[in-house]
Amino acid sequence: MGQLTRITAHVYWLPPGPPDRPSLCAVVGSRRTVMLDGGSSRAHARELLSGLEAVGVAPPFAVLYTHAHWDHVFGGIEVGAAIVAQRLTAARLVELDRIDWSDEGLDLRVAAGEASPEHAAYVKEELPAPRTVEVAPADIVFDDEIALELGDVRVTVRHVGGDHSRDSSVVYVEPDGVLFLGDCTSASPTGVMTAGRAFPLQEAIRSFGAEHYVEGHHPSVVSERELDDLFDKIVMAERAARDHCELDLRDEDTAYFLAAFAAGLRSVGGDSSV
Numbered sequence: 001m002g003q004l005t006r007i008t009a010h011v012y013w014l015p016p017g018p019p020d021r022p023s024l025c026a027v028v029g030s031r032r033t034v035m036l037d038g039g040s041s042r043a044h045a046r047e048l049l050s051g052l053e054a055v056g057v058a059p060p061f062a063v064l065y066t067h068a069h070w071d072h073v074f075g076g077i078e079v080g081a082a083i084v085a086q087r088l089t090a091a092r093l094v095e096l097d098r099i100d101w102s103d104e105g106l107d108l109r110v111a112a113g114e115a116s117p118e119h120a121a122y123v124k125e126e127l128p129a130p131r132t133v134e135v136a137p138a139d140i141v142f143d144d145e146i147a148l149e150l151g152d153v154r155v156t157v158r159h160v161g162g163d164h165s166r167d168s169s170v171v172y173v174e175p176d177g178v179l180f181l182g183d184c185t186s187a188s189p190t191g192v193m194t195a196g197r198a199f200p201l202q203e204a205i206r207s208f209g210a211e212h213y214v215e216g217h218h219p220s221v222v223s224e225r226e227l228d229d230l231f232d233k234i235v236m237a238e239r240a241a242r243d244h245c246e247l248d249l250r251d252e253d254t255a256y257f258l259a260a261f262a263a264g265l266r267s268v269g270g271d272s273s274v
Ligand SMILES: [Zn+2]
Pocket: 067, 069, 164, 165, 183
């Protein structure tokens, strides 16, 4: 289990963990606390809430979502706070709440090719059967951007899209210079990346000029230089996929991006599923 770690003056981070738990953060101002992403289950959200309680921080008054994939939103209901979501995310939350999350429902979707076996296995492990999934709807919906003043700290949530999920938003924390990325730099759930989405996304991310980057499933906080390196690998992988030139595939990231861009060239875009 990860430990809640204070990464900057106002930001606490719960690192990602098994089976598919993403990073969660709390941003603590002099007046208000917010939570970034809701977690994979009530138990996951509770880990962050207990950690905050232990360090004497006020509970979140709002939860800001990066996108509506199950592992980022199933825990939101546990917080009992306002849910802030981009319009596409908000619509998807309503759909997620209606889906049959029983073992049978999951297995049917895998058999129909609508979900991956890994996805079903992760849900089953995070939420043992019989499971009840309640997905909290959005209380506050934005289109492009919304800013919240927490007292000496401001968070800005901005819709950036990308291959991973059309609804992806990132959260910028000032003055800490932290950008909470969710999963937006990853391929789609079916492993697809495209130049048309990946490069505008890089520009959108760079436009914040952040110093520290928190990615959904990356085990450490990423520096600006490490992000540059990652983006360079994406640029090289895209070029290699297009021109069929040689790349050093011993690097895990490069191999992942090359496969994703190659898949992107074979298909017309990649659709995102649950
Ligand atoms: Zn995701």
